[in-house]
Amino acid sequence: MTQVEEYDYEALPENSSLSASLVAGALAGIAEHAVMYPVDSIKTRMQVLQPTPGAVYSGVINAASRISTTEGVRTLWRGVNSVIMGAGPAHALYFGTYEYAKQAFGGNEAGHHPLAAAAAGACATIAADALMNPFDVIKQRMQVHGSIYTSVAHCASRVYATEGIRAFYISYPTTLTMTIPFQSIQFATYEYLRKVLNPSGQYDPMTHIMAGGVAxxxxxxxxxxxxVAKTLLQTRGESKDVRIRNCNGLFEAWKLIYQRQGLAGFAKGLQPRVLSHMPSTAICWSVYEYGKWFLNRQDADKQPILH
Incomplete structure (x- = not known):
């Protein structure tokens, strides 16, 4: 009588866990950013501290309508190539680091381990953001109203020539200040909801969609x-305002935002940010979990049959 060894997709085989995480993570990152890119473009424009007269919007629908009719629908996708170029390798590194750190911190053991998931998420974002930050700067420079850049290469070369390499990393400390709590909250929430909604741990697309969206x-x-502060720092070179152009860090950015717009300034872009992250995170986790399940399923099928 033959018996095939029992297979659990969450327990990744030792000989394929890293490669599966890297490939699945790359696919997840590209899907996450590309699908919701127009909403991200709107969020960037709504967060600009000193927008041009033609780029003041009352909401997501108003922004989408005005941008589409006055600048063309393609404007909402300007800069998407930068995200696609960076998201693949950055998310491969991101999920690869996450899986390794989660295992090291005991997050794969039975029960709920929110601290382990949060710590693993923090490690993942530190590594991934170092790679992604320059691509994010280029993306936001191309998203702002009146952008003069015709391509990713054109934007990168102009920014480097006029502002130097520092322009690509001026927002990195602020980015980490944002993404570490963001990813810690997201991973802890996702892992908790995933185990609550699906205690068996078997592959279940609906669980990943729901848990990812809420997280x-x-x-x-x-x-x-x-x-909001990150957007100010990443787009400062496009502003004609001297104080904005010379803004050098998180607290200086926050001070400037408060002086110009009060407490309401810190919530700029909240609606499109939530509207973009809810489906994009659901897409990201769904693609990642499916990719991990599919790739490791192929490896499991290749395992020798036990007699």
Missing amino acids: GAVAAAATTPLD
């Missing part, structure tokens, strides 16, 4: 004030 929305809402 993304909660984390996005909680970290919006940090995202």
Whole structure:
């Protein structure tokens, strides 16, 4: 009588866990950013501290309508190539680091381990953001109203020539200040909901969609004030305002935002940020979990049959 060894997709085989996480993570990152990119473009424009007269919007629908009719629908996708170029390798590194750290911190053991998931998420974002930050700067420079850049290469070369390499990393400390709590909240929420909704741990797409969507929305809402500051720092070179152009860090950015717009300034772009992160995080986790399940399923099928 033959018996095939029992297979659990969450318990990744030792000979394929890293490769599966890297490939699944890359696919998840590209899907996450590309699908919701137009909403992200709207969020960037709504967060600009000193927008041009033609780029003041009352909401997501108003922004989408005005941008589409006055600048063309393609404008909402300007800069998406930068995200696609960076998201693949960055998310491969992101999920690869997460799986390794979660295992090291005991997050794969039975029961709920929110601290282990949060710590693993923090480790993942530190590594991934170091790679992704320059691509994010280029993306936001191309998203702002009146952007003069025709391509990713054009934007990168112009920013480097006029502002130097520092421009690509001026927002990195602020980015980490935002993404570490964002990812910690997201991962802890996702892992908790995933285990509550699906105690058996078997592959279940609906669980990943629901848990990912809620986790993304909660984390996005909680970290919006940090995202507003990040946008200011990443787009400062496009501003004609001397104080904005010379802004050098998180607290200086927050001070400037408060002086110009009060407490309401810290919630700029909250609606499109939540609207983009809820589905994009659901997509990201769904694609990642499916990719991990599929790739490791192939490896499991290749395992020798036990007699």
